[in-house]
Amino acid sequence: MSEVGVVQTIMDFFNAAVLAATPLLLATLGEILTEKSGNLNLGVEGMMYMGAMAGISASWLYEAAMGAAANGLVSVLLAVAGGILAGALGGLIYSVLTVTLRANQNVTGLTLTIFGAGIGNFFGELLGMRAGGYASITDVTKSMFNNIEMPLLSKIPVLGKMLFSHDFVVYMAVIVAVLMTWFLNKTRVGLNLRAVGESPATADAAGINVARYKYLATCVGGGLCGLGGMYISMVRFSGTWVHGCVDGRGWIAVALVIFAAWSPARAMIGALLFGGLSVLRYYMPIKDVATQFYDMVPYIATVVVLVITSIRQGKERAQPKACGINYFREER
């Protein structure tokens, strides 16, 4: 391979990794926010399905209603809103059950995954039936997901194409990650949220409304998961509903939260790494090692991180202390 060819391959690989990483990053950020409030929501996969279905449905129904007059921008905004709202609805169901009704977090999360995957595939298939075969959005909407070239910056050789020429959701995900780092570390509300996740009794005594923080963090987190799902159906599968499209990405996101040690900034690196691993086989001839072992790496790496943090007993990079445990004021 010529030198130019190698550079081109690396650039292509990097861009494919970003495409694979974006839904992972969004869902991971959502789950980090949720877990910071002390809710271990294992329903990420379900919320992503709900977002994937709602996103594509919103766009498709709008296009069907407007016909040729459909506006791409409106259609995409509807998809984004649909994805976020559907994911947030999943987070709301989870919050009502675990925060207000005090149901077991693990079981509720798994149920949300079963329910969300069911809802996604159910309505996705109905949409397909209604579209007469399979549901697909038109180029008017799809073009809105074209790469946005950053002025000047995208002209930098090699790096410009890699870093400053992506669709708007990629930039959005990065901005959310940066904002969340700032929010969790520098703002009062963010610190309060972390207090709720570490020690709800202390937070409660300090006058923080524990239930409100848990509800908000879980619903906003669910919204981010839903947005990640929307990206899968609208971009990864180019606006066509594919049965079972989320395909375990929600669980990779749950793994990524641990791998990134509950840090939004590290989640960006982790998502790019895990996303890159999932597409590596298309850019590098893998002969000796079976592709399944590449797919296994994220989970093994996560187990290793999990074990190391538990051995080190560090407080800095560990799961929020009250994560997974419901808070009952009168049982304090």
Place this chain on the structure above:
Amino acid sequence: MSATKVAARAHEPFVRIIKKDTISRGRAYMIRALALLASLVAGALLLLALGHNPLPVYRDMVIGAFGSAFVTKETVRIAIPLLIAGLGVALAFKMRFWNIGAEGQILMGAVCATYFALYQYQTLPQALLLIVMALAAMAGGAIWGLIPALFKARWNTNETLFTLMFNYIALECVRFLQYGPWIDPKQRGFPKIAMFEPAARLPKVFDVHIGWIVAVVLVALVYLYLTKSKQGYEITVVGESIPTARYAGMSVSRVFLRTMVISGALCGLTGYLVVAGANYTLSESTAGGVGFTAITVAWLSNLNPIVMVIVAVFIAMLQRGSNTIQTTFKIPLAAADVLTGLILFFMLGCEFFLNYALVIRDGKEKPNE
């Protein structure tokens, strides 16, 4: 009323939640029945919104699951793995060890059984082969359950996340075997593992593989183990309070390890029954979410093995019945998952009303104030 008391009253929330001491059995069943009814109504509303009359849909679901001997057997076949894996999960949950890894333990059990089915079927007589397969499966599942327990016992590593990750490591192992070393060279197209030889297939009793008898026996055994044995008592104590268990002289880590071996072994056995009794081969869809659904089965039954029989059959009915309504009403198959989810949500929510009472603020002063 003094001014301070008025101020205190203003701070008292409008609705207070207090813990109930006990609840009569009849009342508890009534609340659960109401929750089930509410979930079915929610499902009916969804069907109505889609333009279906919900009653015939529900009726056809039940007929599709129990309407004939053939479909009843299918329903039982779906219920067997849910029940046995549910028993396994319940043992771990009883000691508040969140074994989310049933899916992986099922797969690892299936892998171990499949090895003997594919490569040792000629060396052993059928009865022995089937027993060896069962033992191998139990060992496979047990090891897969034991590893997270070891880390939990030694370093308090989070078992929820550990067992969860192990599901996907097991799944990739199965995929590797299916696409690599165990691929059936005689088949073209999609890579598959060969079908088991007749010697490696479980016999049938009343036209359903023998797994249903295994399931019934295990329900009784697990029930007795939990309620009558010393080890079962230890599980309950560890689940209630680890400090209490330590104070009573129990080795908490030993209880963790022992119980997770049994829990994993039961899940491994489930994998064996699926490959040797139902599918006659191993594939990446062997577990197919059974491990996750089993967790909900166990929880819905309040970790009671006897109740688990009813819940497992009920969930199996939803899954089998959805096949029927797909063909008759053109309702997508995923309806089973939606309904299962709805029912679980309502059942999870109703537990609250079994354990807590709502007290609405009244205007009167309490006499002892």
